[in-house]
Amino acid sequence: DTGVSQDPRHKITKRGQNVTFRCDPISEHNRLYWYRQTLGQGPEFLTYFQNEAQLEKSRLLSDRFSAERPKGSFSTLEIQRTEQGDSAMYLCASSRRDSLTGELFFGEGSRLTVL
Amino acid sequence: AQSVTQLDSQVPVFEEAPVELRCNYSSSVSVYLFWYVQYPNQGLQLLLKYLSGSTLVKGINGFEAEFNKSQTSFHLRKPSVHISDTAEYFCAAEGGGGTSYGKLTFGQGTILTVHP
Numbered sequence: 001d002t003g004v005s006q007d008p009r010h011k012i013t014k015r016g017q018n019v020t021f022r023c024d025p026i027s028e029h030n031r032l033y034w035y036r037q038t039l040g041q042g043p044e045f046l047t048y049f050q051n052e053a054q055l056e057k058s059r060l061l062s063d064r065f066s067a068e069r070p071k072g073s074f075s076t077l078e079i080q081r082t083e084q085g086d087s088a089m090y091l092c093a094s095s096r097r098d099s100l101t102g103e104l105f106f107g108e109g110s111r112l113t114v115l
Numbered sequence: 116a117q118s119v120t121q122l123d124s125q126v127p128v129f130e131e132a133p134v135e136l137r138c139n140y141s142s143s144v145s146v147y148l149f150w151y152v153q154y155p156n157q158g159l160q161l162l163l164k165y166l167s168g169s170t171l172v173k174g175i176n177g178f179e180a181e182f183n184k185s186q187t188s189f190h191l192r193k194p195s196v197h198i199s200d201t202a203e204y205f206c207a208a209e210g211g212g213g214t215s216y217g218k219l220t221f222g223q224g225t226i227l228t229v230h231p
Binding site for chain 1: 119121124149151156157159160161164205217219220221222223224
């Protein structure tokens with residue numbers, strides 16, 4: 001069990017640029033989640049995959065955001081035309097195949113700063 | 116819709132003192148409740164969870180929490196804290212019945228600082 005890994009850990013970009021984050025879940029976990037955490041707030045749910053299917057998306061996920069999990073393993077979160085309001089920590093989590101509860105395993109996050 | 120409120124943004128305490136971190140939730144349906152901890156430069160990790168059954172749940176590192184349905188609370192307690200407990204603690208809720216599959220609503224977090 002190597003844990004959930006996220007890359008890059010830090011990204012600084014200029015407004016208007018595109019950024020992509022990658023998440024590698026724990027290998028036997030079939031569920032993968034993206035959350036966003038801004039300073040002084042708790043994480044907010046963005047989207048959720050079961051295997052390769054994206055089953056739910058939050059209204060927080062505007063048209064500029066897209067998430068994929070093409071082979072049911074790693075996932076990417078792309079933000080197009082970044083805005084300063086996108087600055088946040090983007091958290092990835094995964095859960096066990098047989099879990100019916102929110103017992104999630106989180107990565108260390110990818111911190112985005114938009115200048 | 117669910118909401119989770121952590122009543123204290125920061126809690127300073129001396130080592131070996133008891134501590135309580137307060138959490139209230141609002142939900143029209145039964146919920147599962149969780150406490151997660153985030154140590155500096157680490158990911159969130161599960162401290163304990165309430166699904167059903169006994170209202171007093173025990174977690175890792177000597178923490179426990181009590182589910183109180185009438186007060187819609189899920190406060191976290193530890194009888195004697197250590198310096199190593201310094202971290203940010205998040206209360207979270209998930210709609211019960213296994214239908215929300217990890218879609219958690221988090222509180223704003225409480226920073227616990229343990230002083231020597």
